[in-house]
Amino acid sequence: MSVFDLAGRRALVTGGARGLGAGMAEALARAGAAVAIGDIREDLGKATAESLREAGATAAFVPLDVTEDASWESAVARTIDELGGLDIVVNNAGVEISGLVVDLDPADVRRMLEVNVLGVALGTKHAFRAMRPGGPAGGGGAVVNIASVAATIPFPGIAGYSATKSAVDRLTRVAALESGKLGYGVRVNCVHPGLVPTEMGARLAEDMVALGLWPSAEAAVGDVIGLTPLGRLGEAADMADAVVFLASDGARFITGAGLPVDGGMGM
Template structure:
């Protein structure tokens, strides 16, 4: 058994973070850069990514902003060309970009289902395919890698007002496990894991709290947050973006080199209670 100390660092690695313009994606991109990675920040809001990349570069770190519509095969192809020209390497993909659509199932529309499926599921497929085509043996980079897919605890348990959102996140969990086994069995050297945040203090988290109000579970957002913290989250607080970034760094790093196909919950004990 090796006695080497596992290091949660990304020195020499190139990481791509989707939805990096705000929230969890931004926090992960910042932490990856501080951990030593050259980070590509991808988002449809390229101006936000450019601002963050400029700040990181100003700190002596390595970052590059690109416009990335995660539902566009053309944008994924362009990203691969950017990676070839910039560092000629790709080690980590964080499929973070996604949207939240809540509401009672009986009130959701087919248009909403189509939209959330495209952004939350199809984009993960496109990103995973693009990454493995570059990382597997005989590919343009052929150095293996780690793919991390952002799911949610709504992909593991039932939550009122989260039916179509939870369905997409459950699909992300399933896609993760199938691709992890496939890539391992064929010796690709590419690990795939899913990360399942609980309620996080972001704009999306605020929207989820408001949906609890809108469907009549609680009277107001403050009551929703208080109920979660007092009765549903054993650790007694909502999560923050750094909680998720720290977990993502573990999955991105070589410290998790024997970890693939898992679902890592970061929820303050919500799913365990």
């Protein structure tokens, strides 16, 4: 059996209704995991879960607002009930609101802090409580948090977003240390994705034009590619495969790590 085989594992993916989250859920399912889609978008989340079931996977949708403690408690309990356990939590849900530092909007920054930082912190909290010895799942497992290349390089127009994704990286490392010291049996790592032309990625390029930083979205994307040694944008599959790796036994001796999946952009 391959060390990347996730047969028998149960995963919860936040923000799994679309974009990178949906790609991660699909990759986990292809590797053999049963998957719960956690999202605030019920119709889209249910459709994504249904498409996984049509492809032969075990999948469910669980309503989840990652900024609410009670919502996490309910989503984890429901995931364990519907899938028969919990071994993997992927904290993918996130928001990006562009803006220049000189025009910083406190409401925008608070929103990114709530989703990108608090959401990941609560997800890690409830993953620990469920998967540690004595928890309702109790068999240990893996948490994979989604940070960004923006946590490793300066890029104009996204100061607030970069700050929150840097926080995800630090949170990941502290959580990994606590899990190890307290014997939870849960590995905690994060992925630093490069730019992917999802809906969020396309909007980011357009925002750069609106902020006066690039003359066109094409020019902004071209400069990102120019900064990337592998010479292309990322694909959802690139990020999804990294998540599968970190969730698998192939990464059994890896915890507290930030894995760049950015084509070399952040080196």
